[in-house]
Amino acid sequence: MLRNIARMQSQARALGVDLRPHVKTSKCIEVARAQVAAGARGITVSTLKEAEQFFAAGMTDILYAVGISAHRLPQALELRRRGCALKIITDNVQSARAIAEFAREHSATFDVMIEIDTDGHRSGIEPESQDLLAVGTLLHEAGMRVHGVMTHAGSSYELDTPEALAAMAEQERAGCVRAAERLRAAGVPCPVVSVGSTPTALSARDLTGVTELRAGVYVFFDLVMHNVGVCATDEIALSVLTTVIGHQREKGWAIVDAGWMAMSRDKGTARQKVDFGYGQVCDESGQVISGYVLTGANQEHGIVACTSASDLQIDQRFPIGTRLRILPNHACATAAQFPQYQVLDENGAVSAWDRFYGW
């Protein structure tokens, strides 16, 4: 994990931008502190609960990167009044108006970023859209601080070649910078240009015009990122420790006590180069056992099997009581199933770090 943090930080430094890690992956104070210690400037969150928790831990520069809903504005304002430099985002005129009206009613102001759509995968305003200027001028004229523009090229998760990833990173950069230029030309200040996703952040060759990079899952990495091509399996810093509790020998199955409640239901590698089922099997020390994956999962049962050919001696390979480690498809989803991380230091000593969940 510390190597992953250092890697992304040095990437941001090499590209000449700030790094604002997305802490939704870990939801853990200690992990975010390690990111800040490495040089992160501010954090990104996906819920106001995360904002509350990290603010309580002393982090004040927080971007809430999900389009604000009007009914959440009181909570956002309360955080700001307590000293949190919270930034909120919007991508439409109605929400921008709701922010402006709420701010006026409460004699408040908000730092607002405008969300830009640079890859068509989810939210945001297209860089050339008229709505961009409508939202920008509405916020600016209502006295809000337009903190900048932000985008997330989440469709990078669907790519798996360095060339395609570099092209997507450039598309993300160019679109977001273009949106900033249009706002500035229309008289709307737009100091910050924020882009990122783990794949594009690690694939960008030039970020001219960008001021800030955001990325989340790189802190742990996972099998989806491995298939995308931005990490090796031995860089995956999160795994689920499990025990063999039974076999169905004639089917080539070992039954382990980690099912989808432990791994999550995420099958994100199913449509990628390599389908890891519910996760890659490793020995207890974390060495990949090639060809063995969690092929099936019930709530508390997982099925370990060989993907190339049925292993009819799996009961001898993995006897009852064998401890295995499963690498996750998607670190954000797997981590969310656990109240704590069991953290190994360099000497193998274990400590517990809490994580939170909910909204």
Add this chain to the structure above:
Amino acid sequence: MLRNIARMQSQARALGVDLRPHVKTSKCIEVARAQVAAGARGITVSTLKEAEQFFAAGMTDILYAVGISAHRLPQALELRRRGCALKIITDNVQSARAIAEFAREHSATFDVMIEIDTDGHRSGIEPESQDLLAVGTLLHEAGMRVHGVMTHAGSSYELDTPEALAAMAEQERAGCVRAAERLRAAGVPCPVVSVGSTPTALSARDLTGVTELRAGVYVFFDLVMHNVGVCATDEIALSVLTTVIGHQREKGWAIVDAGWMAMSRDKGTARQKVDFGYGQVCDESGQVISGYVLTGANQEHGIVACTSASDLQIDQRFPIGTRLRILPNHACATAAQFPQYQVLDENGAVSAWDRFYGW
């Protein structure tokens, strides 16, 4: 929820068996209490953490229905010494031996059930297997109480006609009863014969020889159970309340602030009669809005769209701020994403019930 509880209880009563609900679905004391109040005899759990929590709430008759791993025996014994009538299960000779040895070393005894495989979907010993008698006699001769046999026909989730479900219920019954008879004939006492899954429990026509029924997800039901054919959508007692935060009008998308972190990554209806994506959209009062489902989900973003034809006026149908309710594919998985249930009583008043998670 109360209707669902009453329905399963009356089904058990009609079939002349006890009901031992699986409380892994709710992981909530108040829900389990409602099941006990309706007539449940004991509970089933999927983790020792559940056993600890429900025992602390005063429930003493607990079946831990995942094959026991030797390293969990100290925790199981501790629970028994504190007065919990904990039953553990096994399906293999090695684990049975580990139980017997641990018990001897600690001058203890365990109530053990033998897990039977009646449908090939996961764990258990086949009713005609020699291993069945080997495990039974090993436990019995070591002084353990063989509490009985138990099976779970989880492959019933893959069926969707009343005839196939009734046939699977009969297969589950017959296999488990046969296993009990073989044990008894070999001189191993086997008082309890425990079967069940929500689909087979609701489809069984006769449970001769069975003493106990187990089922879990019926307490809330979900879209998977709807596709299986054992509930109507208006019997689904769990939903996720969300708010529209944006649109991609030309794509026919409304963006809501419930993504997979709220719904879980469970896409259990994808291979069923009707694919509900990440969930069925309802209005705030819970009325199904036919044809609209959560077609996509990121961590905190969901995409609502019409499945029959792109709705290019979705921004007018579901304006910013519209509150929607999403029915889940799989209640166990969706509920697990939340620290609390917001519980509506008959008059619409809301109270909060905690649920726990982790191991």
